[in-house]
Amino acid sequence: AKAHGRGNYQFFTAELNRKAMRHLMLDTRLRKALEQEELQVFYQPQVNPSNGRIVGMEALVRWPYSPTEFISPAEFIPVAEEMGLIVPLGEWVLRTACIQTKIWQDAGLNLRVAVNLSAQQFRQQNLLEKIMMILSETGLSPDYLELELTESTFLEGAEAAISLMNKIKKLGINLSLDDFGTGYSSLSYLKRFPLDNLKIAQEFVRDLTTDPCDVAIAEAIISLARRLGLKIIAEGVETQEHLTFFQTHHCDLVQGYLFSRPLPALEFTELLKKNSS
Numbered sequence: 001a002k003a004h005g006r007g008n009y010q011f012f013t014a015e016l017n018r019k020a021m022r023h024l025m026l027d028t029r030l031r032k033a034l035e036q037e038e039l040q041v042f043y044q045p046q047v048n049p050s051n052g053r054i055v056g057m058e059a060l061v062r063w064p065y066s067p068t069e070f071i072s073p074a075e076f077i078p079v080a081e082e083m084g085l086i087v088p089l090g091e092w093v094l095r096t097a098c099i100q101t102k103i104w105q106d107a108g109l110n111l112r113v114a115v116n117l118s119a120q121q122f123r124q125q126n127l128l129e130k131i132m133m134i135l136s137e138t139g140l141s142p143d144y145l146e147l148e149l150t151e152s153t154f155l156e157g158a159e160a161a162i163s164l165m166n167k168i169k170k171l172g173i174n175l176s177l178d179d180f181g182t183g184y185s186s187l188s189y190l191k192r193f194p195l196d197n198l199k200i201a202q203e204f205v206r207d208l209t210t211d212p213c214d215v216a217i218a219e220a221i222i223s224l225a226r227r228l229g230l231k232i233i234a235e236g237v238e239t240q241e242h243l244t245f246f247q248t249h250h251c252d253l254v255q256g257y258l259f260s261r262p263l264p265a266l267e268f269t270e271l272l273k274k275n276s277s
């Protein structure tokens with residue numbers, strides 16, 4: 001048992017070391033990538049489940065780390081948050097997404113764009129001014145912008161968060177609660193925070209067709225959201241069965257690999273042309 005224990009320990013430190021090294025490497029390279037505009041924004045369609053029309057998209061950041069490798073935002077966003085890089089990074093994503101959405105609009109394609117906002121971005125002093133500046137610079141009308149927040153945003157200073165959310169909404173921007181049900185959920189959030197949309201977390205969608213528990217959770221979230229006057233967006237819709245479920249339950253929007261993976265702007269434009277013809 002002793003030898004086993006020591007083996008575990010060695011494995012543990014080696015693993016820790018590997019993680020620390022990777023972290024350090026990501027830190028330095030990410031700073032450079034942001035400065036040199038190596039990051040990209042991809043777009044994933046949000047679809048009206050009743051007619052298959054694309055009505056908007058979620059902007060998702062990508063880091064082409066080498067010609068063959070993308071580093072997942074699930075890995076580098078937490079690093080960016082730790083280094084305080086998330087604020088400039090998030091601002092860059094917001095600006096890029098607004099510019100692109102305006103380009104599509106000028107081409108006659110009126111779509112809403114949803115941009116993820118991390119808790120740290122939400123806590124910065126001049127967020128409202130920054131958003132207003134980006135909208136005026138890019139010429140995008142605020143009602144075409146949506147911001148996605150997670151429950152972690154509400155952990156500190158609920159009153160301040162509510163007041164900021166109200167100001168953002170006064171500009172005409174919509175607010176979504178992302179990954180609902182996975183974080184430090186509290187149902188009171190739904191009552192107290194001025195939200196427009198609720199996104200059902202992927203983890204409840206994945207096994208929807210095999211796990212009756214997930215069906216119960218998804219149905220409860222949908223009926224709760226509806227009675228509170230929130231729109232429902234289902235993400236992680238991968239199969240026809242998933243889609244049928246959300247059609248039957250009259251979800252407002254669906255998003256997932258069934259329709260498309262997140263795409264670079266050029267490929268998204270092609271998808272839009274096919275969808276509208």
Ligand code: C2E
Binds near residue numbers: 060074262
């Ligand atoms: P998220 O906001 O929940 O975004 C949805 C994630 O699910 C995306 O992963 C998307 O590519 C993936 N996805 C979409 N459809 C499907 C599907 O049908 N099946 C499965 N299995 N996955 C699907 P991605 O792009 O790797 O992003 C991961 C997370 O990184 C995002 O989760 C978000 O929390 C964060 N993130 C991405 N871009 C940004 C950003 O610009 N700012 C901030 N703060 N966070 C971002």
Ligand code: CA
Binds near residue numbers: 058116148178
């Ligand atoms: Ca999101």
Ligand code: CA
Binds near residue numbers: 178179
């Ligand atoms: Ca999500």
